[in-house]
Amino acid sequence: MRINFGIEKANLQYGETIVIQGAGGLGLNAAAVAKEFGATVIVIDGVESRLTMAKTFGADYLININEYDTLEKRTQTVLELTGGKGADVVMELTGVPAAFNEGIHLVRPAGRYVSIGNIFPGKMMSFDPGLMTRKSITIISVVRYNPWYLNKALQFISKTIHKYPFADMLDAEFDLSEIGEALDRSAKREVTRACIVVSRD
Structure with missing residues (x-):
């Protein structure tokens, strides 16, 4: 956004x-x-x-x-x-x-x-x-954005979802217990975007 x-x-x-x-x-x-x-x-x-x-x-x-x-x-x-x-x-x-x-x-x-x-x-x-x-x-x-940009951003992704590989941005998954590692690896530029998975067990 x-x-x-x-x-x-x-x-x-x-x-x-x-x-x-x-x-x-x-x-x-x-x-x-x-x-x-x-x-x-x-x-x-x-x-x-x-x-x-x-x-x-x-x-x-x-x-x-x-x-x-x-x-x-x-x-x-x-x-x-x-x-x-x-x-x-x-x-x-x-x-x-x-x-x-x-x-x-x-x-x-x-x-x-x-x-x-x-x-x-x-x-x-x-x-x-x-x-x-x-x-x-x-x-x-820029640190904040006007609220309607959330809708504009979602429309952009919807329109271009098959043109750009947005899903590939999330190139590493971590459990919630591994959040420290996720932050460290992100800071070291070892991952592009870390995904934190919260289990519902």
């Missing part, structure tokens, strides 16, 4: 380019939504299996941070993929504070940056506010 809401708040248009930072469950959903908007989709992540899955969710280009292992390399790659201008929209879905600073480098002048993944206050990073100002970037933060 937040993804649909965030993309609409960013006013993503047909033919624009979006960079999605993170190919977890939110990132995969964002790729599919952006693709249905008619955007060119670039996904950045460091887990090969997630990048492979991102392709099935509509990603046009994949950037593996292990291969493009510096901010400069990733920025240059995005510039090359966007004809030298940068992405129209960049969406942060990693929960990693440093991704915010990186995103400012990836977005074009007068572009839009959507922050969704960083939801925990108190995590700090180095940041270049002068670059943000000189590029006249619009910052959009």
Whole structure:
């Protein structure tokens, strides 16, 4: 729901380019939504299996941070993929504070940056506010969504259920007693989306 809401708040248009930072469950959903908007989709992540899955969710280009292992390399790659201008929209879905600073480098002048993944206050990073100002970037933060977006999100899944492999997002099941392991493996990016199974025995 937040993804649909965030993309609409960013006013993503047909033919624009979006960079999605993170190919977890939110990132995969964002790729599919952006693709249905008619955007060119670039996904950045460091887990090969997630990048492979991102392709099935509509990603046009994949950037593996292990291969493009510096901010400069990733920025240059995005510039090359966007004809030298940068992405129209960049969406942060990693929960990693440093991704915010990186995103400012990836977005074009007068572009839009959507922050969704960083939801925990108190995590700090180095940041270049002068670059943000000189590029006249619009910052959009999203943590809640209007209630009617729940229906819009369900309609989106219903309409595209046979086009994108939504069920494959849930790639690991855990019992309720294993919730600690599920959280740890999710934090380590070992699973895309963990499913907690509550037995009714």
